[in-house]
Amino acid sequence: MIEIYVFFPDPLTVGKIAELAKKIDPQIICHKIIDVRQLFLTHKGSNCVLITSPDLYNQHIKGQDIQRFFQSYILPDDNETQRSKENIHFINQKLLITQLRSVLNQYIKEVYDLSPYIPIALDQFEEKIRYPCDLYLKLSAKKYIKVLKEQTSFHKETLEKLAKKGITSLYVKNENYQYLKEFLFTRASEIKISPKQVHLGAIESLHKLIVDIGFNEKIIQQAESLQHHIEKKITSKYMQNLFKTFKKTEGSFLYNHTYLTAIIALNACDYFDWMTPAIKEKIYLATILHDLGYQNTDNALRELLSKKEIQTLPFEQKNDIFEHTNNFSRHLAQVDKIDQDIIKIVRDHHGVYGEDAYPREIQSNDINLVFALFVLSHEFTLILFKTNFNLNQIESSLESLEKKFNNGKYKNILKEFKESILRIKKINKAIA
Ligand SMILES: [Fe+2]
Ligand SMILES: [Fe+2]
Known part of the structure; x- marks a missing residue:
């Protein structure tokens, strides 16, 4: 493999x-x-x-x-x-x-x-298992010595000793590689790892990243309780399925991007005097829904391409990217009592990029504060990914954000939004 x-x-x-x-x-x-x-x-x-x-x-x-x-x-x-x-x-x-x-x-x-010998990671081997072929230790580019005879098993101490010496792989002869690989694969699939466990790993690492960046853990708890609250409150089958779809994307770029946008928005919420619990809930819901219109979640990685570049992609990809906003917002509009701000965020979140806007370009006077806060949070998330979460670039990132979104309703919230981000940096510095 x-x-x-x-x-x-x-x-x-x-x-x-x-x-x-x-x-x-x-x-x-x-x-x-x-x-x-x-x-x-x-x-x-x-x-x-x-x-x-x-x-x-x-x-x-x-x-x-x-x-x-x-x-x-x-x-x-x-x-x-x-x-x-x-x-x-x-x-x-x-x-x-x-x-x-x-x-x-x-x-x-x-x-x-x-290669006459092929490496297999040491941690794939366990005590008390009879392996079907001889296993070797690499001494030099051409020299290998046998450490296990076929149909025999390792003692716990031998494996521990090898690991202590810094050995990371054992080797198998090329002709036996496929056979041993099958053997290990069959054994590994017998050990059941639930998808939930895999997800937990991904989510834990994302939470850790968020705290490491400098966000207060309370924001993660807030996101959790908002998620819990809306899942209880909105019972329509269509929406319940969407919540399940969102959970299924855990571990993907789409999920990380969405979740981080929600955290950045929630972190900024407390800086505005017009904020209420109901608006907070609306912003959170709009954020987790905004990219769920993708048929193939991997296409979310391409939504940053220019419109021209998207046009050159194969039809299916191109269609999925251009339609993840418009089509999906039409379906959402059918949901009973859904807030119009949520529909707008889903439909128009790519409408703010001038000539790269789709499905239509929207002007800054055509938006309200909720939409503006979503756009700044979404944009800043993209910047964090682009700069590999390098906090030393935060000031310059905020400058480029300000250059792009400096009029209309953006102007009304930019100062507080910047403050909320700079506070993260301060906390991060204090931790370091
Ligand atoms: Fe999108
Ligand atoms: Fe997005």
Whole structure:
């Protein structure tokens, strides 16, 4: 099994590379990473490749414990003077797709065809299990010694000793690799991990990220109780299904993006004298619904493309992106007693980007304070993802936000919104 981890602050690059990897070999398991914490949480098998930028590599991977989990690195870079060495491949950014294809093909070939021995992560092995083939320890590029004879099992102490020595993988002969892989896979699928457990991991890491950024834990509790409250209050089948759909997206970019937008909006709410519990509830509900119109949640990664770029996508993707607002808002409008501000946020949240607006461009005098607060929170979430949650860039991020949204109702709330964000930075500094 080959696992690829694609880690870039820009979700678009992550999506583009993940798509390419799937086309190269359907056996490849691709993990899309947009926050370094996800890297630490996902379980690493053997043959892991990390595709990331040289900056992120130097900042988060090099010299860190996590480095040992990856057999190979691919770093797209403009600086062509960099030479690939050992397991680090620099590729030309401008030829990203072509070069990535050839480097990955080469890697797969090496793993499956050429190597006499193939690594399997040590943590895949347990005591008291009889393994179907011999297992080896790698001493050097050409030297391997047997550590387990076929049909025998490990003692607990042996596995502990190997781990203590910093051994991360054992090796199996190439001809036995597929067989052992099947054996491990069958055993692993017998151990039941409920989807709920997987979700919990993703949600916990998101909550941790939110607190690490500097948000008060009370905001997370507020979001939880609002979610609970609206699920009890709005009982229509259509809406109940939407709440379930929202939960199902846990762990995806769409969920993280939506949830963080809600947290940023709730965090700002207390700064406005026009705020009431009912308005707060409305903003929260609009936020969790705003991107649920996607048929394919992965397309949410592409909603930041310019209109021109979206036009060039295959029909199905293009259609899904352009219609996630309009179509969905029409369905929502059928819901009994639904607030018009919610419909507007769902329909027009891409209407604020001038020539990139869809389904229609809306002017700043055509919006109210609730809509303005959603737009600023949504935009700031996108900035946080783009800057990989780098708080040192908060001031410049706020400046660019101000340049974009400085008139009409935006102007009325910008000062307080900025204050609410700067307070997070202060808290974060105090923690650090
Ligand atoms: Fe959207
Ligand atoms: Fe969105």
